Amino acid sequence: MVSGLINPNPVVYEKKERRVRGASSNADEYAVEPIDQQEVFDHIRDIKDPEYPYSLEELKVVAEDAIEVDDQHSYVRITFTPTVEHCSMAAIIGLCLRVKLIRSLPSRYKVDIRVAPGSHSTEAAVNKQLNDKERVAAALENPNLVDMVDECLAPTYG
Amino acid sequence: MEFVDGRFELREIQKLEGHTDRVWSLAWNPATGVAGIPSVFASCSGDKTVRIWEQSHPAASWECKAVLEETHTRTVRSCAWSPSGKFLATGSFDATIAIWENVGGDFECVSTLEGHENEVKSVSWNASGTLLATCGRDKTVWIWEVLPGNEFECAAVLQGHTQDVKMVQWHPTVDVLFSCSYDNSIKSQIWADEGDDDDFVCVQTLDEPSNGHTSTVWALSFNSSGDKMVTCSDDLTLKIWGTDLERMHSGDGYAPWRHLCTIAGYHDRTIFSVHWSREGIIASGAADDAIRFFVEDNEKDGLVDGPKYKLLLKEEKAHEMDVNSVQWSPGEKRLLASASDDGTIKIWELASVPY
Numbered sequence: 454m455v456s457g458l459i460n461p462n463p464v465v466y467e468k469k470e471r472r473v474r475g476a477s478s479n480a481d482e483y484a485v486e487p488i489d490q491q492e493v494f495d496h497i498r499d500i501k502d503p504e505y506p507y508s509l510e511e512l513k514v515v516a517e518d519a520i521e522v523d524d525q526h527s528y529v530r531i532t533f534t535p536t537v538e539h540c541s542m543a544a545i546i547g548l549c550l551r552v553k554l555i556r557s558l559p560s561r562y563k564v565d566i567r568v569a570p571g572s573h574s575t576e577a578a579v580n581k582q583l584n585d586k587e588r589v590a591a592a593l594e595n596p597n598l599v600d601m602v603d604e605c606l607a608p609t610y611g
Numbered sequence: 612m613e614f615v616d617g618r619f620e621l622r623e624i625q626k627l628e629g630h631t632d633r634v635w636s637l638a639w640n641p642a643t644g645v646a647g648i649p650s651v652f653a654s655c656s657g658d659k660t661v662r663i664w665e666q667s668h669p670a671a672s673w674e675c676k677a678v679l680e681e682t683h684t685r686t687v688r689s690c691a692w693s694p695s696g697k698f699l700a701t702g703s704f705d706a707t708i709a710i711w712e713n714v715g716g717d718f719e720c721v722s723t724l725e726g727h728e729n730e731v732k733s734v735s736w737n738a739s740g741t742l743l744a745t746c747g748r749d750k751t752v753w754i755w756e757v758l759p760g761n762e763f764e765c766a767a768v769l770q771g772h773t774q775d776v777k778m779v780q781w782h783p784t785v786d787v788l789f790s791c792s793y794d795n796s797i798k799s800q801i802w803a804d805e806g807d808d809d810d811f812v813c814v815q816t817l818d819e820p821s822n823g824h825t826s827t828v829w830a831l832s833f834n835s836s837g838d839k840m841v842t843c844s845d846d847l848t849l850k851i852w853g854t855d856l857e858r859m860h861s862g863d864g865y866a867p868w869r870h871l872c873t874i875a876g877y878h879d880r881t882i883f884s885v886h887w888s889r890e891g892i893i894a895s896g897a898a899d900d901a902i903r904f905f906v907e908d909n910e911k912d913g914l915v916d917g918p919k920y921k922l923l924l925k926e927e928k929a930h931e932m933d934v935n936s937v938q939w940s941p942g943e944k945r946l947l948a949s950a951s952d953d954g955t956i957k958i959w960e961l962a963s964v965p966y
Contacts, residue, residue, distance in 0.1 A: 560932060560953070563880065563898070585793065585827065585845075586898075586933070587688075588775070590633075590657060591704050591730050591748065594685050 460537045463505060466513050468498075487524035488558065494520055496557040497531070500549050501605045503542045508608070512536055514546060519569065527561040529554065534569040543573055547583040548592060549605045556606075618964040621902070621926045624946070627664060627956040629675050632657030634950035636689050636936045642696025644942030651676075652938070652948060653699055654956055655687035661701050661711075663718065664956070673958060682709050682720050689733045689778075694740045702731035708745050710761065721761040726753060726768075735788075737781040742766070744788050746776035752790050752800070754811060767811045771798050778830050783837045785859050787814075791828035795819060797842055797852075801865055814865050817842075817852065822870035824850065832887045840868065841893055843882035849874040849895060849905070851918065871917045877903060877925075880933075886947075888939040892923065892961070894947055896934030902926045902949055904961065930955065 472491065494517040498510040509515045519532040531550055535543045547566050554564050567580045582588055592598050637654040644650030649666040650673075656662075661679040666672070685704035692699055699711040699718065706729050710722040728749035735744045743755040743763065752769040775793035782789065788811070791797045796818040800811045817823045826845035833840050838856040843849050851871045858866035880898035887893050893905040908921040930951035940946040945961045 581793075581826070581845075587732070587777075588748075590686060594704055 460504075460540065463502075463507070463512055463536050465507055465511050468508070468510055469517070471495075488522060488529075488562075489524070490517055490520045490522050493522055493529055493531075493554070493558075497550055497553055499608050500546075500553055501608055503545045503549075503601060503605055509533070509546065515550070527559070528563050528565075529558065530565045530567070532567055532569050534572045538572060538574050540573065543568055543575075543579045544582055545598075545601060545605075547579065548589065548598070549602050551583065551589060552593070552602050553606055619904070619924050619961055620964050621904075621924060621929075622960045622962055624958040624960050625672055627654075627673060627675070627958070628954065629662055629678075630654065630656040630658050630660070630954050630956075632686075633932075633952040633954060634935065634956055635686065637938055637948055637950045637956060638690045638692055638699075639938055639940050639948065640692045640696040641694060641941050642692075644940050650940055650942050650946075651696075652940075653690045653692070653701075654950055655690045655701055656954075657686045659683050659685060659687060659703075661687055661690055661699070676716065677718050679709075679711060679718050679720075682723075683707070685730075688731065691734045691736055693736045694738060698740075700734040700736065700743055700745075702734040702745055702747070704730040706731060706747070708734055708743075708755075710763065712761070722763055724755060724763050726765060727751065732776065733778040733780075735779045735781050737786050737788075738783055739786075742781070742786065744779040744781065744790075746779045746790055748775045750774060750776060750792075752776055752779055752788070754788070769800055769811055769813070771800070771813045771816070772796070777828065780831050780833070782859075783833050783835070785837070787859070787865075789831055789840070791831050791842060793827045795824050795826055795828060795844075795846075797823065797828055797831060799868060815867055817868060817870070822850075822873070824848065827881075829881070829883050830885050832885050832893075834887045834891060835889045839871070839887075841885050841887055843885040843895060845881045847875070847878045847880070847882065849878075849882065849885060849893070849920075851920065872919065874905060874920050877905075877922055883934065884936045884938075886937050886939055888945070890945070892939075892945075893920070894937045894939065896929075896937035896949055898933040900928050900930050900932060900934060900951075902929040902934055902937055902947075902959070924961070926959075929959075930957065 500509045521530040634656045640651040651665045663677040664673045665676040683703035687703045689702040701709045706727045708724040711718045712721045727747045730748040746752045754767040755763040756766045772792040773794045779790045788800045799815040801814045824844040831842045840852045852868045853871045854868045855866045882897045884896040895903045903925045904923040905920045932952035936950040947959045
């Protein structure tokens, strides 16, 4: 695949404690519970980095407070931070995030994915590609790319 | 214009299901829907198939008459009928273009065009049906000459765009080809009889410095006379361009296009499709699931600052997901078909509401 690691020495952070999603006891149990930041974070935190045996959370590529959710308008925006600013894996990481959310969220959801401002040398190009659904659709018909994405998503299946 | 003061409503006539993946595009057969001939259109999808839909009788419902499958091996992104309605061209992510001939209602693949390096994104026939243009992710636009016996010969490969070419569209009356791209520009290319290898030359590029779009240009459409063009973009605007038609028809066929106005502030997400009706109504389909209609409105300020357009109607939640294509029917009725990521096609009638 890639010879030589892009970031030879990534900083690995501790995982955040997993909280039980708070359900207030007196709430109507049949009420539709809106999707929130924490739920979206739980969908993506365990995605494996394309290069390392660490999760995107452990590498601080994704964080809960970099997720914006507007359930009423069916909208999510994920801002992720590549470990290094010339990271050639940024597009793959973004694709993994997109695929995971396509599989996890209701189809009414609109998802925007972008790299954190100032965190990547070709920020605008990466953002444009990740949000062009035609190019994403074409990428997801490429068996090699799909294998890579599936490998990164494997730990979060279930 | 009559539409400015009219009241309109959009009626859903029919919802068509059958595709098992997102529907990318659709095209009405131009030789149908008039003179008592039941209207026909084709749709293409991520499920690798093309479906042909036919109205059982005028004023009755549409049914799927044929499924064209097992020819394309990946997403079918674009489809276009030849002007006679006898041939359908389909472009696919599998890098090929298939030509289908309608033989008494059966569709037969009579030719497969190869040459693009990867995904083909759009196909378009010229007004006389003698040329076919195709474009794709390899940044090129190909012109194919239609020869007798279902033969297609590559007449030119145009390399002007610096990125993914999203759509090609011939001008309705003159053999000038327009293309729009992920590189944010629109290019106008014209047949140049200079005897060189490059038979087509780019005569104009409408880009950001010429008041053009600031992100991917997804589609373009001409008004019926061909002196105006509308383009739609990821930058959430529609832009109207105009030219001198007389000059275009005379001499070398080239007349520059200039920016007339920008329709901004109406769309919330990427605009994937735009289509101008014969009567002058612009329909747009966008990633916010809505379909919008615009008409020219020059009553207040005249033409001093160029034409102005107003929103005639907005249909929120026209589909459950992104609207990828909107196309006006060629028939007498004001019918529009829309295709969506939700896998459905809807037929709508834009009807005037009596006061």
